[in-house]
Amino acid sequence: xxxxxxxxxxxxxxxxxxxxxxxxxxxxxxxxxxxxxxxxxxxxxxxxxxxxxxxxxxxxxxxxxxxxxxxxxxxxxxxxxxxxxxxxxxxxxxxxxxxxxxxxxxxxxxxxxxxxxxxxxxxxxxxxxxxxxxxxxxxxxxxxxxxxxxxxxxxxxxxxxxxxxxxxxxxxxxxxxxxxxxxxxx
Amino acid sequence: xxxxxxxxxxxxxxxxxxxxxxxxxxxxxxxxxxxxxxxxxxxxxxxxxxxxxxxxxxxxxxxxxxxxxxxxxxxxxxxxxxxxxxxxxxxxxxxxxxxxxxxxxxxxxxxxxxxxxxxxxxxxxxxxxxxxxxxxxxxxxxxxxxxxxxxxxxxxxxxxxxxxxxxxxxxxxxxxxxxxxxxxxx
DNA sequence: GTCTATATGTGGATAGAC
DNA sequence: GTCTATCCACATATAGAC
Numbered sequence: 001x002x003x004x005x006x007x008x009x010x011x012x013x014x015x016x017x018x019x020x021x022x023x024x025x026x027x028x029x030x031x032x033x034x035x036x037x038x039x040x041x042x043x044x045x046x047x048x049x050x051x052x053x054x055x056x057x058x059x060x061x062x063x064x065x066x067x068x069x070x071x072x073x074x075x076x077x078x079x080x081x082x083x084x085x086x087x088x089x090x091x092x093x094x095x096x097x098x099x100x101x102x103x104x105x106x107x108x109x110x111x112x113x114x115x116x117x118x119x120x121x122x123x124x125x126x127x128x129x130x131x132x133x134x135x136x137x138x139x140x141x142x143x144x145x146x147x148x149x150x151x152x153x154x155x156x157x158x159x160x161x162x163x164x165x166x167x168x169x170x171x172x173x174x175x176x177x178x179x180x181x182x183x184x185x186x
Numbered sequence: 187x188x189x190x191x192x193x194x195x196x197x198x199x200x201x202x203x204x205x206x207x208x209x210x211x212x213x214x215x216x217x218x219x220x221x222x223x224x225x226x227x228x229x230x231x232x233x234x235x236x237x238x239x240x241x242x243x244x245x246x247x248x249x250x251x252x253x254x255x256x257x258x259x260x261x262x263x264x265x266x267x268x269x270x271x272x273x274x275x276x277x278x279x280x281x282x283x284x285x286x287x288x289x290x291x292x293x294x295x296x297x298x299x300x301x302x303x304x305x306x307x308x309x310x311x312x313x314x315x316x317x318x319x320x321x322x323x324x325x326x327x328x329x330x331x332x333x334x335x336x337x338x339x340x341x342x343x344x345x346x347x348x349x350x351x352x353x354x355x356x357x358x359x360x361x362x363x364x365x366x367x368x369x370x371x372x
Numbered sequence: 373g374t375c376t377a378t379a380t381g382t383g384g385a386t387a388g389a390c
Numbered sequence: 391g392t393c394t395a396t397c398c399a400c401a402t403a404t405a406g407a408c
Contacts, residue, residue: 007391025211028383039393041386050384090317100294107351108286108294113208121351129348150348150357151341151364158344162315162336165293165307171336178337193373214401225375230403379404386397 008046011036016057024054024109034077048163051117054110058120069131078138082152082183085132089156090176097169101160102128103128108161128153139186148186154180194232197222202243206288210240210295220240237303244306247289248313251252255317264324268338268369271318275342276362283355287346289314294347315338325372341365 004010018027029050033040049054068088075081087098099105099134104126111121130148141148159175190196192199195344200221204213215236219226254274261267275282285291289310297307326333345361 034295111350125351153347157347158340161343162340164297180287
């Protein structure tokens, strides 16, 4: 299950998986400790509080996102880069329909009524928005690139939420196709 | 704050408000009891479990949604009806940016990794989707009405999530404008 | 029906040995 | 650094008087 040798990373990975499936509030430190093969008390050597684990997960997600988007940048044109982003959702349709978007569902839970953690929730969204905006700019839509990026990211986050509520992965397939067409026609 | 005379309704309303702001898992029965001006023990006269309160909130939300959509049906044409739906999000931008969509954020939390409550999460979404699909049909898009409805509802749910994560109500204004234009051009 | 009091379980967090 | 054992607060749920 958890294969990293660095225990701190093992905890972050295990927590990310569990929290994706169960939500942050419903996931206990005891569960995380078991999944990470670390004693419960040891968690507090790596993180001072449960909230800090959430912050670490968000930071890791932003890093993964950056890496993923950087890879897409090797694609020849902005249009295919945007299509590739949508394709990520299409590929992950089954897990997203079951547990929601790993990024969006966590951000939604953290942003709600929390002080310090609310700030963290913005980072992954900004990452997605900024990259998308750059692509729309490259496509020649520099005037309304921010608006188009907002629409794209909203659609991706929204379809994850709707498909999860319905328990219907096919909804993600359908919305992905719609978005692909939209990008091609732009 | 809570003005209903029927105590059961008072509990449902108080719980709905608190859970919208704090999330389901983080809201305690003690808080609900205080807000509803009911003794903690009395909650169990009206509801057997905390989960039942969540179910009652969802049922109430579906009822409110039905009523709201029924009102929109008095508008002369399908296009203005769809615009009116989007306008609801634009009007509620401040509260949605702060706490998320009252429907979507609850559904997202309930659908995740829960047995019986997962089923309830689908109902509000289906209500929104079915009504929207009917409007797109009336607009002459009977062929792809379901796809258009899915795109609209996803966009509305998505912008609530993104705006909440960013803490930015203006994002809802911008996406609403985009969707209004989209509806007019259809 | 509505209340007070309480049982029961469990979660985050700490203490301290090794 | 990693562990075991434990504290303490609090949340859900129950008991039972009124």
